Amino acid sequence: MENNGLQKIIKEEIVKLAAMECAASCVLTLLNKMSFEIKDFLINYWNLNYTGKILMGARNVRLFDLEKLYGIRVIFTKSTKEQLLDFLSDGGKALYLCNASGFSFFPDSMLGYESSGFKHFTLLYGLDKNRQVMMVDPIIDFIDSVSFTDLLKASVGEHYYYYYALVFPKTKLARDESQSLDYSMNRNFHYYMESKLHGGRMAIERFLEDLVHSIDWPEKERKDWVTMNITTVNAIANLRRIIWGHLKDLLPIILVDKFTIIVNEIVELWKNVIFQLIKYNRSPQNMELINYLKGKITAVAKKEEFLLYQLVEWRSEKL
Numbered sequence: 001m002e003n004n005g006l007q008k009i010i011k012e013e014i015v016k017l018a019a020m021e022c023a024a025s026c027v028l029t030l031l032n033k034m035s036f037e038i039k040d041f042l043i044n045y046w047n048l049n050y051t052g053k054i055l056m057g058a059r060n061v062r063l064f065d066l067e068k069l070y071g072i073r074v075i076f077t078k079s080t081k082e083q084l085l086d087f088l089s090d091g092g093k094a095l096y097l098c099n100a101s102g103f104s105f106f107p108d109s110m111l112g113y114e115s116s117g118f119k120h121f122t123l124l125y126g127l128d129k130n131r132q133v134m135m136v137d138p139i140i141d142f143i144d145s146v147s148f149t150d151l152l153k154a155s156v157g158e159h160y161y162y163y164y165a166l167v168f169p170k171t172k173l174a175r176d177e178s179q180s181l182d183y184s185m186n187r188n189f190h191y192y193m194e195s196k197l198h199g200g201r202m203a204i205e206r207f208l209e210d211l212v213h214s215i216d217w218p219e220k221e222r223k224d225w226v227t228m229n230i231t232t233v234n235a236i237a238n239l240r241r242i243i244w245g246h247l248k249d250l251l252p253i254i255l256v257d258k259f260t261i262i263v264n265e266i267v268e269l270w271k272n273v274i275f276q277l278i279k280y281n282r283s284p285q286n287m288e289l290i291n292y293l294k295g296k297i298t299a300v301a302k303k304e305e306f307l308l309y310q311l312v313e314w315r316s317e318k319l
Contacts, residue, residue, distance in 0.1 A: 006091070006126055009033050014138045017242065018235035020056050020113065025138035026095050026123035027064060030166070033125075037175055040069045042246045044184035046308065047191065048236070048301075050203035052116040053210055053225055056232045057239040059199075061095060061121075061164050063191075068183065071169035077162070081148050084161045088133060094124045094163040096135070102154025105142060113228060119156055124163065181250055185315045189308040204301040208294055215284055226281045230274050237270035255314060262307045269300035 015028035015038065024045065031038050047059045066072040077094070079087065087094070100106045100120035114120070122142075126134040132145040156162050192200035207229075214222045244263045248256050276293040283289055 006033065006093075008134065009123075009125065009136050009143055011141060011143065014136065014141060014143070016138045016141075018057070018239050019139075020054070020058055020118070020232055020235055021239070022137075022139050023061050023095055023121040024058065024064070026121050026136070027066070027166075029136055029138050030093060030123055030125065031070070034168075036070055036172070039246045039249070040175070040180045040184070041066075042243050043181070043250070044069060044187055045239070046188040046243055046304075048200055048203040048304075050198045050206040052113075052118055054113065054116060054118070054232055055203060055207045055229055055236070057236040065187065066166070069180065071173040073167040075165045075167060077165045078157075078160050079163075080160065081152070084133075084148070084151075084163075085127075085131070087165065088124065088127050091126070092124075093126075093166045093168075095166065096122045096124050096151065097156050097162045097164070098122060098151075098154040099156060100154070103137075103146075103150065105140075106137070107140065110140070112224075116228065120154075177250065182315050185308075185311045189305075189312045192305065192308055201301055201305065204297060208297060211290065211294065211297075215290070219284075222284060223281055226277050230277050233270055233274050233277070237267050237274075240267050240270070251314075259307065259310070262303065262310070266300060266303050266307065269296060269303060272296050273300060 009029065013029065013033050015025060015032050017025045017028060024041075028038050028041060031041060041064070044065055045057075045059060047057055049056050049058055049060070061074065062076075064074065066074055077087075098120050099114060101111050101114055106120075123136040123138070124133055125136065128134055128145045130145070132147055133151060135146050135151075136143050151161060152159075194200070195202050198206055210225070214225060217225070240263060244260070248260065251259065273293070273296050276289065276296055279289055280286070280293055
């Protein structure tokens, strides 16, 4: 097997984070397979992003901080078949940027976001004995080998393969839990508060702008927008629970109960946003409902800001 010693990934090793979290799920699956501590990735992943009119907890691959956390360099690559073959033959691993609709095995029922411009990611991690590409798609539990021809059919560009090469350090970085906490708590808070584009609280502002504008959109466009955001907001709520489940293990017990209450309030607020979005889909001209929904979204953003600030204060003061 030409995969530099990495055995075939099995279903039990897959880490499926949430809807729309294909890239992060690929990274976590690979980290898990290679016995890296996935907790360091997850506690650094409290985020909001509004792209393509979709509110998500996802973070751009370039902002995964893999080099800081694990010493893994991330290099965007455009290659020919021969170049990709050489890369994988040498033990390379990659996040393959693709159109999910290009794969015959990908369920049609899960292709709705592609029409909004969203691209998909799968994990490439070696070659099998027939020199086909060993691939995992954690979102749909796909584990198999695919041909270079099938990969190219799903490519985001004609004639070439596009991917983020994951270049691992020769020696695994020594893990410093305290340093990881300091970095991640500060990173989460400052990105949430200071992002100038579509991240953090700016994501909330952009979403609220579209909420107001959606009143005048064609019915189908508005309903599709609401339906897709209901799915991703539910994923955000689930992400908050997952991240907190890993983070709380690193906190002093005296603070766990205090912060757990805040996290539970955040999750409940996100769930309430879902409920209000469902009601809005039925009554798009109800201004009282729209204002109430805006208030709930603003409230959850403020609650998240408060939590992230408190975590920064804890690390700076070591409460």
